[in-house]
Amino acid sequence: MLLQIAKAQHSDGGFPYWPEGSTSDYYVSLRLAEIYQAGIEHGYTKSDLAINYENLIDFISWYMNRSWNKSNLAHSCYVLAKAGRSEVDGYLSGILNTLEDRSFTDIAYAGLACIERGNFAGARKCEDMLRRYLVPT
Numbered sequence: 621m622l623l624q625i626a627k628a629q630h631s632d633g634g635f636p637y638w639p640e641g642s643t644s645d646y647y648v649s650l651r652l653a654e655i656y657q658a659g660i661e662h663g664y665t666k667s668d669l670a671i672n673y674e675n676l677i678d679f680i681s682w683y684m685n686r687s688w689n690k691s692n693l694a695h696s697c698y699v700l701a702k703a704g705r706s707e708v709d710g711y712l713s714g715i716l717n718t719l720e721d722r723s724f725t726d727i728a729y730a731g732l733a734c735i736e737r738g739n740f741a742g743a744r745k746c747e748d749m750l751r752r753y754l755v756p757t
C-alpha cells in the first residue's frame with residue numbers, strides 16, 4: 621500500500637486527492653507528511669516509507685507561504701516544525717498573538733509546534749488558553 625501511495629507523489633512533492641489526480645492537494649499532502657513522521661517515530665525507515673519526504677515538506681512550505689487560505693496554518697506549522705523547519709517561527713508568532721480568534725484545533729497544533737521549536741512559553745500560552753475550556757468531571 622505504501623508503494624502505491626508513493627507512486628502517486630507528484631514532481632512538486634505533493635500528493636493528489638485521488639491516486640490518478642493531476643494536481644497536488646495541500647491537505648492530503650499535509651496528512652501524508654504526518655503519517656510519514658509517525659512511521660519514522662515508530663521504527664520505519666525512509667526506504668520502508670518510499671516517499672520523497674524532503675520534496676513533500678518543500679511542497680507544504682511552498683503552499684503555506686503562497687496560499688491565501690490559512691485554515692490549516694497551525695497544522696502546517698506543526699508538521700514543518702517536526703521536520704525541523706525554522707520558517708514556522710514567524711507564523712507561530714502571529715498565531716500566538718491571535719489565539720482568541722483561533723479554533724481549539726489551531727491552538728492545539730500551535731502548542732505542539734511551539735514544543736517542537738523549543739518555544740515553551742508559546743506552548744504554555746496555548747495550554748493556558750485551552751485550559752479555560754476544560755471542565756473536570
